[in-house]
Amino acid sequence: xxxxxxxxxxxxxxxxxxxxxxxxxxxxxxxxxxxxxxxxxxxxxxxxxxxxxxxxxxxxxxxxxxxxxxxxxxxxxxxxxxxxxxxxxxxxxxxxxxxxxxxxxxxxxxxxxxxxxxxxxxxxxxxxxxxxxxxxxxxxxxxxxxxxxxxxxxxxxxxxxxxxxxxxxxxxxxxxxxxxxxxxxxxxxxxxxxxxxxxxxxxxxxxxxxxxxxxxxxxxxxxxxxxxxxxxxxxxxxxxxxxxxxxxxxxxxxxxxxxxxxxxxxxxxxxxxxxxxxxxxxxxxxxxxxxxxxxxxxxxxxxxxxxxxxxxxxxxxxxxxxxxxxxxxxxxxxxxxxxxxxxxxxxxxxxxxxxxxxxxxxxxxxxxxxxxxxxxxxxxxxxxxxxxxxxxxxxxxxxxxxxxxxxxxxxxx
Amino acid sequence: xxxxxxxxxxxxxxxxxxxxxxxxxxxxxxxxxxxxxxxxxxxxxxxxxxxxxxxxxxxxxxxxxxxxxxxxxxxxxxxxxxxxxxxxxxxxxxxxxxxxxxxxxxxxxxxxxxxxxxxxxxxxxxxxxxxxxxxxxxxxxxxxxxxxxxxxxxxxxxxxxxxxxxxxxxxxxxxxxxxxxxxxxxxxxxxxxxxxxxxxxxxxxxxxxxxxxxxxxxxxxxxxxxxxxxxxxxxxxxxxxxxxxxxxxxxxxxxxxxxxxxxxxxxxxxxxxxxxxxxxxxxxxxxxxxxxxxxxxxxxxxxxxxxxxxxxxxxxxxxxxxxxxxxxxxxxxxxxxxxxxxxxxxxxxxxxxxxxxxxxxxxxxxxxxxxxxxxxxxxxxxxxxxxxxxxxxxxxxxxxxxxxxxxxxxxxxxxxxxxxxxxxxxx
Numbered sequence: 001x002x003x004x005x006x007x008x009x010x011x012x013x014x015x016x017x018x019x020x021x022x023x024x025x026x027x028x029x030x031x032x033x034x035x036x037x038x039x040x041x042x043x044x045x046x047x048x049x050x051x052x053x054x055x056x057x058x059x060x061x062x063x064x065x066x067x068x069x070x071x072x073x074x075x076x077x078x079x080x081x082x083x084x085x086x087x088x089x090x091x092x093x094x095x096x097x098x099x100x101x102x103x104x105x106x107x108x109x110x111x112x113x114x115x116x117x118x119x120x121x122x123x124x125x126x127x128x129x130x131x132x133x134x135x136x137x138x139x140x141x142x143x144x145x146x147x148x149x150x151x152x153x154x155x156x157x158x159x160x161x162x163x164x165x166x167x168x169x170x171x172x173x174x175x176x177x178x179x180x181x182x183x184x185x186x187x188x189x190x191x192x193x194x195x196x197x198x199x200x201x202x203x204x205x206x207x208x209x210x211x212x213x214x215x216x217x218x219x220x221x222x223x224x225x226x227x228x229x230x231x232x233x234x235x236x237x238x239x240x241x242x243x244x245x246x247x248x249x250x251x252x253x254x255x256x257x258x259x260x261x262x263x264x265x266x267x268x269x270x271x272x273x274x275x276x277x278x279x280x281x282x283x284x285x286x287x288x289x290x291x292x293x294x295x296x297x298x299x300x301x302x303x304x305x306x307x308x309x310x311x312x313x314x315x316x317x318x319x320x321x322x323x324x325x326x327x328x329x330x331x332x333x334x335x336x337x338x339x340x341x342x343x344x345x346x347x348x349x350x351x352x353x354x355x356x357x358x359x360x361x362x363x364x365x366x367x368x369x370x371x372x373x374x375x376x377x378x379x380x381x382x383x384x385x386x387x388x389x390x391x392x393x394x395x396x397x398x399x400x401x402x403x404x405x406x407x408x409x410x411x412x413x
Numbered sequence: 414x415x416x417x418x419x420x421x422x423x424x425x426x427x428x429x430x431x432x433x434x435x436x437x438x439x440x441x442x443x444x445x446x447x448x449x450x451x452x453x454x455x456x457x458x459x460x461x462x463x464x465x466x467x468x469x470x471x472x473x474x475x476x477x478x479x480x481x482x483x484x485x486x487x488x489x490x491x492x493x494x495x496x497x498x499x500x501x502x503x504x505x506x507x508x509x510x511x512x513x514x515x516x517x518x519x520x521x522x523x524x525x526x527x528x529x530x531x532x533x534x535x536x537x538x539x540x541x542x543x544x545x546x547x548x549x550x551x552x553x554x555x556x557x558x559x560x561x562x563x564x565x566x567x568x569x570x571x572x573x574x575x576x577x578x579x580x581x582x583x584x585x586x587x588x589x590x591x592x593x594x595x596x597x598x599x600x601x602x603x604x605x606x607x608x609x610x611x612x613x614x615x616x617x618x619x620x621x622x623x624x625x626x627x628x629x630x631x632x633x634x635x636x637x638x639x640x641x642x643x644x645x646x647x648x649x650x651x652x653x654x655x656x657x658x659x660x661x662x663x664x665x666x667x668x669x670x671x672x673x674x675x676x677x678x679x680x681x682x683x684x685x686x687x688x689x690x691x692x693x694x695x696x697x698x699x700x701x702x703x704x705x706x707x708x709x710x711x712x713x714x715x716x717x718x719x720x721x722x723x724x725x726x727x728x729x730x731x732x733x734x735x736x737x738x739x740x741x742x743x744x745x746x747x748x749x750x751x752x753x754x755x756x757x758x759x760x761x762x763x764x765x766x767x768x769x770x771x772x773x774x775x776x777x778x779x780x781x782x783x784x785x786x787x788x789x790x791x792x793x794x795x796x797x798x799x800x801x802x803x804x805x806x807x808x809x810x811x812x813x814x815x816x817x818x819x820x821x822x823x824x825x826x827x828x829x830x831x832x833x834x835x836x837x838x839x840x
Contacts, residue, residue: 098701133699279824299731305827332732334702343794348821394743394794 030405031055033070034384036082040353042361042375052082054382057405062376077400077407081391083356084376085140085383085403087363088338089292090246090272090325092147093130094159095123098334104128107147107328109154113187113199114206116177117230118154120145126159126169130335134326135161136413137339138385138398141171141364141373143292147328148180148248148273151187151199152206155234156246158367160383162403171369176246176270177238179203182254183303200257207265210235244268246292250303252276259287270366272325275307281318290321290366293358295336296344298327312358313349323363343392355392388412431455431471432805436480437786442761442775452484454782457804462776479786482799485756486776487533487783488738489763491693492647492673492727495523495735500539500547500577506584506591507605509576509639510631511547513539514564519557520829522819527735528554528809529820531798532728533783534565534763534773541579541649544592544602548635549647550574551767553783555803565769573767575671576639578602579649580658581705599658606666609636645669645768647693651705653680660688671766673727675717676700676709682720691723691766694758695732696741714745718754725762736820743792756791 032054039050041062051068053061061068070076097104106123109115124144134142145156156175163169179185185199193199213232217225237243247258250273262269271277271291275298277284284291296309308314315322324345326336338359346355357363364374372381385391386400401409432454439450441462451468453461461468470476496517501508517537527535533554539546551573552563565573580598585591592598612633619626638644646668648659656672663670672678675692678685685692692713700709717724726741728734733741742755750758764774772781782805789796798820801809809816818826 098699098707099704100702101704130699130701276824297734297737299734300822300827301731306822306824308822308826310821310823329702332702332706333697333699335699337698340698347794347797392794394740395747395792397747 030407031071031074032382032402032405032407033074033076034082034386034400034402035065035070035076035078036386037080039082039376040084040356041377042084042353042357043377046353050082052376052382052384054384054402054405057382059376059378059380059382061378075407077386077402077410079386079399080389081387082376083138083385083387083391084360084374085381085385085401086138086338086342086359087141087143087323087367087374088134088139088326088359089143089323089363089366090156090327091134091142091144091335092328093134093142093326093335094125094128094144095120096130096147096328096334097125097128098130098133100331100334107145108149109146110150113151113191113193114202114231115150115154116152116234118146119174120155120157121166121170121173124157124159124166124169126163126165131161134335134337135401135403136398136409136411137337138387138391138401139338140383140385140401140403141369143175143363143367145175145246146178147330148178148184151180151185151193151202153178153180158369160403162406162408171372172367174234174237174243175367176244177234178248178272179245179258180248181258182249182251184248184250196254196257200261203261204264206235207239207261207267210239211265214239238267239265241266241268244270246270246272248272250275250294250307252279255280256283259283259289262287262289273304273327275304275311277320278308278311278314281315281320284315285319290323291315292323292325292363292366295325295327295338295341296348297336297341309344309348312345312355316350316354321362321366322358323366324358339391339398343394346392352390352392431460431474432477433470433474434477434479434484434786435465435470436478437482437484439776440483440485440756440791441777442486442757443777450484452776452784454784454802454805457782457806459776459778459780459782461778483787483789483791483796484776484784485787485791486760486774487785487801487803488531488759489725489761489767489769489774490527490532490535490728490730490735490738491671491725491763491766492695493527493535493537493730493735494540495527495535495730496521496537497523498537498539501543501545504590506543506601507545508543508547508632509545509605509635511539512550513537513547514550514560514572514574517550517560517563518829519560519563522827522829523730523735524554524557524563525809525816525819527728527730528801529798529811529816530728530734530736530738531785531787531801532735532738533785533801533803533808534767534769536575536647536727536767538575538577538647541577541583542586543579544584544598545576545578545605547577548574548644549577551769553803554801554808555806556808573769575645575647575767576635577647577649578659581649581651581655582703583649595655595658599662602662603665605636606640606662606668609633609640610666613637613640639668640666642669645671645766647671647673649673651676651703651709653677655705656681657684660684660690663690664688674706674729675713676706679710679713679716680708682716682722685717686720686722691725691762692717693725693727693763693766694741694745695727695729696744697732711744711748714742714755714758715749718750723762723765724750724754725758725766727763739791739796739798740794743794746792752792759791
């Protein structure tokens with residue numbers, strides 16, 4: 001059995017070596033231009049016959065071909081449709097690998113219900129083949145980390161879908177603290193938290209301790225600071241408003257419980273999954289909390305049994321800030337693709353540009369990285385996806401992907 | 414289902430007068446697309462199909478304007494797990510006596526969703542955790558309150574269905590009576606068929622008056638059906654060598670086989686074609702999730718089409734949602750399959766895999782009036798299934814609020830849904 005596994009892995013390893021060779025080329029300072037029949041900049045109306053000029057990994061100019069000239073010596077690609085590189089606002093790839101064997105599944109530590117000190121960067125495998133898979137479909141940035149099922153499972157991270165290691169890939173090493181409420185956050189029988197109420201009580205107790213810890217640190221003189229506590233230190237950043245809790249929750253009443261905690265401690269929060277958000281959209285809006293919504297094709301079962309393909313549209317109409325995610329899959333398929341999920345949102349109530357925003361600029365804003373990615377504007381990262389037709393059509397293809405000015409894929413996918 | 418009375422009334426109405434759907438673009442599957450077409454159905458059967466003007470519409474027919482819409486046959490899903498059914502238990506690796514029909518909840522909302530996806534016929538199967546997990550059933554997705562309402566029967570009244578087998582890792586477990594290796598899996602299957610052949614021979618001999626009829630054995634009885642070609646083996650298989658192992662067994666014992674999932678089918682497309690084995694593909698959004706599916710590809714459909722194999726599709730619902738069945742074919746087209754063969758794969762190929770090609774799978778006079786109305790190109794993400802008809806009866810109408818709830822989801826859309834076991838395994 002072991003032999004078979006290794007022999008199967010061999011071509012995969014070879015592919016990684018080859019891709020490593022591509023990445024390590026002298027292309028960091030590449031000068032690239034892309035000409036598109038339609039360029040969706042997400043920073044204004046689409047540009048017909050548009051040009052995006054990239055230099056040193058950053059976008060230098062964007063505009064109609066009549067106004068923006070491609071400098072001599074630039075590698076030039078063409079496409080029917082050009083969009084910003086896509087952003088997957090929540091996934092677990094890089095921690096959860098495609099083999100789905102114990103040695104490539106680091107998305108959940110179940111030894112204790114509250115472990116915010118666990119960092120995604122300490123498990124992220126930049127060479128994971130699922131990352132390559134997402135990249136092939138235009139996904140250039142991922143917010144990844146721990147899977148739902150523990151009350152507090154760890155710190156998420158944001159990375160580009162390129163690079164051989166975490167340092168080359170990472171944008172935000174510690175983005176949010178992943179929390180799960182509702183039935184999914186309840187521990188197996190005999191262990192705490194055993195109920196929804198207990199889970200909320202435990203989370204509140206932890207936040208109280210963190211408040212106390214922050215106060216002690218602030219009050220203590222420089223030479224008498226309390227001993228460092230990794231757990232309270234990271235929760236302290238939440239208390240100080242420096243990072244949000246990412247709360248995976250599906251039922252309407254569990255969403256309200258999450259908002260209650262957010263208000264009590266005056267902390268930033270992002271809702272994750274949120275199948276029944278359409279029932280309590282006004283409450284979410286009043287709380288000013290954005291939503292990273294479940295995949296549109298997510299299975300309607302368990303706590304997500306009431307999900308709807310029209311929720312993205314419903315939340316958008318209610319004035320909420322939303323992004324889409326590929327989510328967590330424990331079997332087959334091992335990951336979803338946000339391009340496909342946004343397509344279903346576009347077919348179920350969102351306009352084309354609204355749907356595209358859920359996987360570009362709106363996702364970037366929710367993740368706090370819109371200064372770098374999410375739209376095609378001078379000064380932002382040179383991250384682009386190229387298509388041979390409507391990006392959302394099942395039968396269209398991604399024809400090129402550019403990350404930080406490097407052409408990372410020209411396969412038709 | 415809540416509208417049992419209304420539905421019954423509608424059924425009666427639908428049976429009384431011919432119904433003519435005019436002005437649609439008709440994709441009949443058996444022939445070229447008809448631009449300005451008319452489909453006439455009566456008493457649950459198709460009575461005319463052709464272009465407007467060249468097709469006689471009975472004077473008493475009720476006319477329905479379908480201008481701007483597309484009509485195609487109801488979709489055929491060759492592999493689904495909806496209805497919360499179960500197959501064999503953990504007592505044996507081979508359980509041919511077990512019937513999934515004895516465990517289906519006909520009120521499961523999964524059936525309503527499948528109607529919303531345009532599926533009218535399906536093969537509902539037990540899982541792949543056994544070498545042989547039980548007998549499958551071929552059903553029509555009617556509005557039903559009992560399993561009997563859904564069953565398809567042949568002219569003699571026999572219940573139509575196949576048998577579910579699996580090889581590779583799903584059916585390998587750590588302790589007996591389950592196999593621990595692929596070779597052991599194959600050996601157990603061969604031993605079973607040797608016994609079954611012996612039983613079949615005894616029955617034949619008894620029928621010829623040469624010996625006493627053997628004591629009735631439910632397991633061997635269903636296997637004898639397999640060996641006589643009355644029951645097709647639906648074989649779950651992923652890896653290229655497992656595909657060949659399944660084909661080897663089929664050849665040795667002479668049973669009829671349909672390959673399911675066929676993740677690495679692109680590696681052995683010629684062998685599959687030479688064996689004459691149809692392939693039913695599950696199209697999922699990424700490879701992996703299990704080692705056998707590492708090399709799963711959107712391109713399998715195109716590779717098998719090029720080699721000349723009969724290619725169909727399945728939802729494997731819950732693996733993919735029945736409401737997205739059209740998408741499976743569209744993704745195969747994205748990766749190089751022809752549009753014509755992809756649409757054939759959703760309909761007629763599936764009908765052939767279930768031995769129902771004489772009744773369903775295409776819009777031809779005399780076939781069952783199973784058809785769908787679409788808002789546009791069947792392979793477009795923006796297209797909606799507007800109406801679904803089974804034997805002339807409308808079972809889904811997107812304009813109906815309740816049906817629309819099943820189509821898009823929302824509060825209460827899963828009521829009566831049987832929670833799938835995998836949720837409990839997660840915990």
